[in-house]
Amino acid sequence: MSNIxxxxxxxxxxxxxxxxNDVSFNIPRGKIFSIIGPNGAxxxxxxxxxxxxxxxxxxxxxxxxxxLLKLPTHDIIRHGIARTFQHAQLIETASVRDNVAxxxxxxxxxxxxxxxxxTKSFRTAQALEDTQLNELLARLNLAEHADTVxxxxxxxxxxLTAIAMALASEPxxxxxxxxxxxxxxxxxxxxxxxxxxxxxxGLTIVxxxxxxxxxxxxxxxxxxxxxxxxxxxxTPNEIQRDQSVIEAYLGASDVI
Amino acid sequence: MNGRLPITLQIVLALLLAIALxxxxxxxxxxxxxITITLIFCSLAVSLNLVMGYxxxxxxxxxxxxxxxxxxxxxxxxxxxxxxxxxxxxxxxxASVGTLVGLLTLRLRGxxxxxSTLAFTMVGVIILERWDEVTRGARGVSxxxxxxxxSIAGFDISFKEFWPNYLLVTGVFLLFVMVSxxxxxxxxGRALLCIQRNELLxxxxxxxxxxxxxxxxxxxxxxxxxxxxxYASYIAYVSPNDATxxxxxxxxxxxxxxxxxxxxxxxxxxxxxxxxxxLLRGFESGRxxxxxxxxxxxxxxxxxxxxxxxxxxxxxxxxxxxxRKTSKEVVHAVKDKSAP
Amino acid sequence: xxxxxxxxxxxMLGSLYGLVAIGLALIFGVLKIPQFxxxxxxxxxxxxxxxxTVPLGLNYWIALAIAALVSGVIGMVVHAxxxxxxxxxxxxxxxxxxxxxxxxxxxxxILIFGTRYFRVAPPIEGVISIFGVxxxxxxxxxxxxxxxxxxxxHIFIARTRIGMCIRAVADNPTGSRLVGIDVRLVGLVTVAxxxxxxxxxxxxxxxxxxxxxxMGDMLIIKAFVVVILAGMGSIYGAILAGYALGLSESLxxxxxxxxxxxxxxxxxxLLILLLRPQGFFGKPSSGGLx
Numbered sequence: 017m018s019n020i021x022x023x024x025x026x027x028x029x030x031x032x033x034x035x036x037n038d039v040s041f042n043i044p045r046g047k048i049f050s051i052i053g054p055n056g057a058x059x060x061x062x063x064x065x066x067x068x069x070x071x072x073x074x075x076x077x078x079x080x081x082x083x084l085l086k087l088p089t090h091d092i093i094r095h096g097i098a099r100t101f102q103h104a105q106l107i108e109t110a111s112v113r114d115n116v117a118x119x120x121x122x123x124x125x126x127x128x129x130x131x132x133x134x135t136k137s138f139r140t141a142q143a144l145e146d147t148q149l150n151e152l153l154a155r156l157n158l159a160e161h162a163d164t165v166x167x168x169x170x171x172x173x174x175x176l177t178a179i180a181m182a183l184a185s186e187p188x189x190x191x192x193x194x195x196x197x198x199x200x201x202x203x204x205x206x207x208x209x210x211x212x213x214x215x216x217x218g219l220t221i222v223x224x225x226x227x228x229x230x231x232x233x234x235x236x237x238x239x240x241x242x243x244x245x246x247x248x249x250x251t252p253n254e255i256q257r258d259q260s261v262i263e264a265y266l267g268a269s270d271v272i
Numbered sequence: 273m274n275g276r277l278p279i280t281l282q283i284v285l286a287l288l289l290a291i292a293l294x295x296x297x298x299x300x301x302x303x304x305x306x307i308t309i310t311l312i313f314c315s316l317a318v319s320l321n322l323v324m325g326y327x328x329x330x331x332x333x334x335x336x337x338x339x340x341x342x343x344x345x346x347x348x349x350x351x352x353x354x355x356x357x358x359x360x361x362x363x364x365x366x367a368s369v370g371t372l373v374g375l376l377t378l379r380l381r382g383x384x385x386x387x388s389t390l391a392f393t394m395v396g397v398i399i400l401e402r403w404d405e406v407t408r409g410a411r412g413v414s415x416x417x418x419x420x421x422x423s424i425a426g427f428d429i430s431f432k433e434f435w436p437n438y439l440l441v442t443g444v445f446l447l448f449v450m451v452s453x454x455x456x457x458x459x460x461g462r463a464l465l466c467i468q469r470n471e472l473l474x475x476x477x478x479x480x481x482x483x484x485x486x487x488x489x490x491x492x493x494x495x496x497x498x499x500x501x502x503y504a505s506y507i508a509y510v511s512p513n514d515a516t517x518x519x520x521x522x523x524x525x526x527x528x529x530x531x532x533x534x535x536x537x538x539x540x541x542x543x544x545x546x547x548x549x550x551l552l553r554g555f556e557s558g559r560x561x562x563x564x565x566x567x568x569x570x571x572x573x574x575x576x577x578x579x580x581x582x583x584x585x586x587x588x589x590x591x592x593x594x595x596r597k598t599s600k601e602v603v604h605a606v607k608d609k610s611a612p
Numbered sequence: 613x614x615x616x617x618x619x620x621x622x623x624m625l626g627s628l629y630g631l632v633a634i635g636l637a638l639i640f641g642v643l644k645i646p647q648f649x650x651x652x653x654x655x656x657x658x659x660x661x662x663x664x665t666v667p668l669g670l671n672y673w674i675a676l677a678i679a680a681l682v683s684g685v686i687g688m689v690v691h692a693x694x695x696x697x698x699x700x701x702x703x704x705x706x707x708x709x710x711x712x713x714x715x716x717x718x719x720x721x722i723l724i725f726g727t728r729y730f731r732v733a734p735p736i737e738g739v740i741s742i743f744g745v746x747x748x749x750x751x752x753x754x755x756x757x758x759x760x761x762x763x764x765x766h767i768f769i770a771r772t773r774i775g776m777c778i779r780a781v782a783d784n785p786t787g788s789r790l791v792g793i794d795v796r797l798v799g800l801v802t803v804a805x806x807x808x809x810x811x812x813x814x815x816x817x818x819x820x821x822x823x824x825x826x827m828g829d830m831l832i833i834k835a836f837v838v839v840i841l842a843g844m845g846s847i848y849g850a851i852l853a854g855y856a857l858g859l860s861e862s863l864x865x866x867x868x869x870x871x872x873x874x875x876x877x878x879x880x881x882l883l884i885l886l887l888r889p890q891g892f893f894g895k896p897s898s899g900g901l902x
Contacts, residue, residue, distance in 0.1 A: 067476060069472065069475070069476065088480070089475040089476065090474075090475050090476075090477075090478050090479055090480045090481070091478075092476070093476065093477055093478040094478060098477075099476060105470060105472060105473045105476075106470070106473070107465060107466070107469045107470055107473065108469065108470075109469065110465065110469075114462075117462065118462060118466070118473065118474075118477050119477060121459055121462060121463070121477050121478045121479065122477065122478040124459040125459065126458075126459040126460050126462070126463045126478075126479065126484070127460065128455070128460050128487045128488075128491065130458070130459075130460075131454055131455050131458035131459070131460040131461065132451060132454055132455070134454070138458075181477070185477065185478075330704050330707070330708070376882055376885070376886050377885070379889065380885060380889070382702055382703045382704040382707075383646040383703040383704050383706070383707040384840075384885065384889070385704075386704060386707055387646075387836055387840065387881070387885075388881070388882060388885050390833065391833075391837070391877075391878035391879075391881040391882050392878070392882070394833065394874075394875070394877075394878045395875050395878045395879065398872060398874055398875045398878075399875075402871040402872060521711055524708065524711070525711075528708060557719065557722050557723050558719065558723065559719075560715045560716075560718065560719040560722075561715065561716055561719035561720065561723065563712075563715060564711075564712040564713065564714070564715030564716035564719065565712065565716060566712075567708065567709070567711065567712035567715070568694055568709045568712035568713065568716075571698075571705050571708050571709045571712065572694070572697065572698060572705075572709065
């Protein structure tokens with residue numbers, strides 16, 4: 017069982033605030049790996065570091081092709097890593113379809129020259145993209161909403177759009193930041209079955225979530241962060257019985 | 273101008289309209305002059321729309337890029353270089369300066385970007401005015417020759433004649449419209465949308481924000497320069513006044529009033545602004561007053577501008593003609609269709 | 613001595629820049645409105661002084677006071693009609709709208725007065741010599757009145773309740789609202805003060821230069837340079853930066869190049885936006901990014 021990502025000694029400080037403090041972990045290929053922790057524990061910052069949106073102060077991130085730290089932000093997607101954001105990052109004024117199409121950008125040449133001098137391969141690529149988008153939208157039940165403008169859509173639709181965008185890039189590793197925020201229970205169940213299906217097809221998923229029932233039910237592994245430090249890593253069962261985790265979450269009623 | 277026809281058809285129709293106007297409807301040298309100069313400024317507005325409407329960067333430097341093309345053509349053709357050479361020189365210089373502007377303003381957006389480009393333009397005018405030995409200073413450059421002449425199939429075509437020059441100007445304008453359309457409907461266009469709306473998202477999904485910004489600025493600057501070259505060879509006189517921030521703001525007004533980010537908006541806005549002295553005969557001093565008021569109103573209340581307005585009128589017309597609805601139902605139908 | 617003369621000119625220029633820059637610092641820095649038409653308010657002030665002193669024959673000082681009043685009122689009207697309703701939206705739209713306001717004000721000036729350049733007589737004629745430096749009394753007046761206004765502004769901001777409210781809004785608009793500060797009223801007072809200061813600047817220039825519709829254009833552009841150099845929200849920084857710019861231009865004209873003296877401001881602007889977008893006295897988070 018190999019690791020799709022190996023993280024060692026990652027740290028990030030903003031001004032006086034230590035957001036991520038010497039965090040190390042491996043993400044096993046093909047598994048669902050969840051990251052939990054109280055608010056402000058550094059989880060989203062960790063995602064920013066993994067996707068090269070932020071520069072770590074120390075540490076290393078190793079992927080299949082070597083160190084990710086050599087890569088600029090816009091190359092991460094080309095290495096098979098796609099992510100969503102806690103508050104769905106979309107093009108608010110565009111349709112669902114146009115948003116999801118952003119995920120296909122990595123497969124197209126976004127050169128100015130190919131825009132201006134349309135070759136045959138441009139046209140075939142465009143046609144191919146249209147087909148693939150239609151399939152993806154159908155898979156996630158977004159087809160009927162494809163032409164709606166995202167700013168007016170429900171939280172669930174927006175999250176699904178963001179996930180579809182990520183999936184459109186055909187990633188090996190999907191990083192989801194609180195995809196279930198603001199969803200009601202049956203929406204959570206629906207999303208969970210989508211994620212399970214994707215995982216069964218071989219997609220490695222890393223999930224930041226607060227919905228403990230979903231986390232414990234979905235995950236193969238759970239890592240707990242508190243104040244930027246990793247305080248526990250193990251299977252859901254192990255985590256639920258871990259004393260330090262229970263202390264960190266003192267008062268959270270749905271851990272156990 | 274409806275958005276349902278394929279772009280090639282729209283351009284062909286525009287070409288036919290452009291040919292028809294001086295052929296059938298416009299009489300006299302002054303009218304011909306007016307439409308020629310208007311189309312030149314349409315080209316400038318279309319070039320500005322590329323960065324303003326698509327990338328969301330309001331540039332106050334396009335007067336300077338226009339001036340670069342104008343002065344390159346002026347100074348080179350006056351010294352016996354060919355028109356084409358001068359246009360190419362302008363393109364290279366403008367693209368370089370545009371790239372420089374982009375590098376200096378990478379992290380700036382909104383009114384900070386605008387202010388930076390304004391500063392650039394001010395420096396540009398100062399250079400044009402003070403660098404006497406090269407630019408001839410505030411006197412400007414006069415007696416700029418027309419684009420020359422060439423022969424095709426035994427016919428001599430000279431740009432001193434109205435039609436060759438007019439077709440050249442029209443051709444450049446429509447070419448720019450085509451270029452804009454090709455860009456907006458391509459992956460590069462999607463990258464521009466990310467720059468306008470959500471840079472972080474773009475970066476995470478593979479857009480090299482820096483590269484795209486620099487490329488679009490360089491292209492837009494080059495296009496503005498070409499319109500400046502056409503201007504110089506047509507008007508035969510350029511001065512630093514042609515490259516000021518007022519020229520830039522005139523282009524900005526054309527884009528805004530016409531409808532930012534639309535295909536034909538910049539042209540509609542340019543026609544509106546260039547022809548307004550005619551429309552407001554007898555009230556010339558009030559022209560800027562009215563333009564200022566319209567600018568404020570459109571920025572505040574109606575960002576889709578004249579293009580949006582004509583689209584709504586066209587749809588109302590279609591609904592009214594095809595279905596014979598009452599006027600109330602027409603308004604409703606149009607409102608529904610144009611809801612974002 | 614040429615250097616002393618240059619310094620004196622620089623201080624005068626700096627005072628003018630400083631006055632308009634304070635006005636802009638109040639409106640742009642505190643309320644985040646890129647009021648590109650503030651130079652036109654200075655123009656209004658100059659025209660008011662002209663009308664008050666030449667056809668109406670009033671005293672220059674009264675004319676100056678009326679100029680402040682009229683500019684302040686016009687500022688509030690423009691704010692209420694144009695900028696306040698747009699203040700939640702993108703700053704660039706306000707910038708474009710401000711250009712519209714500038715066109716409107718300039719056109720009104722042309723419609724009412726024509727495009728002639730007008731002359732306004734200074735209240736005190738002649739030339740004064742101080743330590744070998746020759747100054748017209750009007751130039752000295754500019755410096756003195758500016759310093760007086762700065763002192764008054766300081767007392768206003770530091771000692772009065774409404775002044776403290778302005779500081780609070782500059783620092784933290786949402787927090788201010790939460791504590792019960794009437795942000796709308798603060799906004800109006802800020803705009804009135806800023807516009808009035810611009811009007812006074814225009815009235816002070818009138819006897820030095822001439823009065824014409826586009827006289828405010830260069831002023832407002834340089835004022836933006838000053839405010840950005842200083843950093844958003846920093847009013848005292850704007851004063852300092854104003855004098856710094858005035859002196860740089862004057863000394864630069866003397867030692868570097870007279871022809872390119874004007875370019876200095878713009879090159880400084882480009883440098884500061886590139887290297888330190890938050891300005892010298894601004895907070896790092898507020899740097900030129902939106």
